[in-house]
Amino acid sequence: MNMTPAPKAVVVGAGPVGCLSAIALAKLGWDVVVYERRPDIRADSLQASSCEIPARIPRPRSINLTLSARGIAAVQSIDSTLVERLLYNAVPLQGRMVHHLKGNPTPQQYDRQGHCLYSIERGLVNLIILETAAAVKNISIKFSHKAVGVDFKNNVLRLCNSVTGQEFDENFDLCIGADGSNSIIRHFLMRATQMEYSQHYLSHEYVEIRLQAGKNSSGDTFLLDSDHLHVWPRGNFTVVAMPNKDKTFTCALFAPREMFDNLQYPDALIPFFQAHFPDLLSLLGEKRLLSAFQNNPRSQLITVKANLYHKGSVLVIGDGAHSFVPFFGQGLNCALEDVRILSALLCEEKGGCDPSAIHRVFKHYSESRHEDLIAIGDLAMDSHLKMRRSVATWSYTIRAYIDNLLYALSESLFVVKLSQTIFGPESTGWIPLYSMVSFRPDISYSAAKKKAEHQKRLVDSVGISLAILGLGYILHAFINLNKLL
């Protein structure tokens, strides 16, 4: 019997995107090897079939994540049991809670149809997807192996085993670079192609602070309302807090670099929190705040934009292809969507197992995905201002009210099945930008951005017309009053 060996895919990076890509490729019939430069992060207690929170969760240096319908739909399209495990370990969020300097906090619902975001520790997301990939028969994951070079002509990946220090080559039929924002695969792609590339560091950095669980008669309890993402917008800086399944909150202060330089001294830090976040300081306690600032790193936020994501049989996806600031909570959701789209395109080519099919798929992916990646990068940057200032303003509240009113009046709330199409047909009706981006994976990022700009222009022109009418009315009343006098 003539047994043709399965085609071989190599994936660089065992982050969430690398592992989900590996699962998608394995389901399409590929033999997959994943190379990860870190040692194995798996906790012994987490079994692929279990939904329990593992006792030892790797805690990387970053705040937790929010998964939205976009990321969930992407995972669902590849492995529905994986979605169950992720959601089991997540805390649903109905909206944000805005903490003003004075007065009570005000809730803002994310979506009038009741869609939620899901807050989950980033370490858990990595771990759950990694465990699932590791349990798939035709996936092998090799830890402590760093990719150090690519030969695009001969389809060869150069690797270094960081335990033995030995370098060796690995042949592939297809290679996915899912190696994060400092991607080595992207680096070699840039050298081999005319890739356009830009990177920009935000002037704001962040430090993470963990708010411990409280205690009551029945055990641990959340110290803040767990249905909401909490925001303390203070103009040029802000604190964001997200709940974890273990009743803690991961808080992060986002502030300009120079401000952090001044806050490194205890006699500056405590008065700063007393002046701007007194309610949060009373929950955290001075000791924990000081310890967080002494021990936790100050991290940067980078935006990476590229144009062209492939050469031959090599493609970069996830943060390797695009990174953006986390204020729309879409980095991972977008990266998971990359995998869904890639998988759908490969499916159209019956798995893409011959070189010409791979080239067609990668070219199609590169050309069609770019506009969406730029759109969400720009939207994320716009959200930075919103999260530190606008959400606390009256104009934002009024605009959000009008947006939701028109959303309620709008009748076209159909959702297209993603299994039938990569994106749905042009959507009609009025939908707020936040809902389109987070809860409508059938609407592409670029379509959402265009539609939101159009809706904004309409609201602005109605607002200007009403303002002119109002002014006219006041002027008319004033003239009549003068005549009477």
Ligand SMILES: Cc1cc2nc3c(=O)[nH]c(=O)nc-3n(C[C@H](O)[C@H](O)[C@H](O)COP(=O)(O)OP(=O)(O)OC[C@H]3O[C@@H](n4cnc5c(N)ncnc54)[C@H](O)[C@@H]3O)c2cc1C
């Ligand atoms: C503060 C912050 C908050 C965020 N909040 C959100 C949020 O709320 N919602 C959201 O959707 N997204 C959020 N994001 C974005 C999200 O974290 C990323 O988009 C996501 O982790 C990208 O996943 P990835 O698998 O592409 O990359 P990574 O998670 O970076 O994984 C890359 C993997 O590749 C490995 N690797 C790197 N180089 C090599 C090499 N040479 N050889 C072998 N392996 C290599 C790395 O060790 C790593 O395991 C946030 C990001 C930050 C910084």
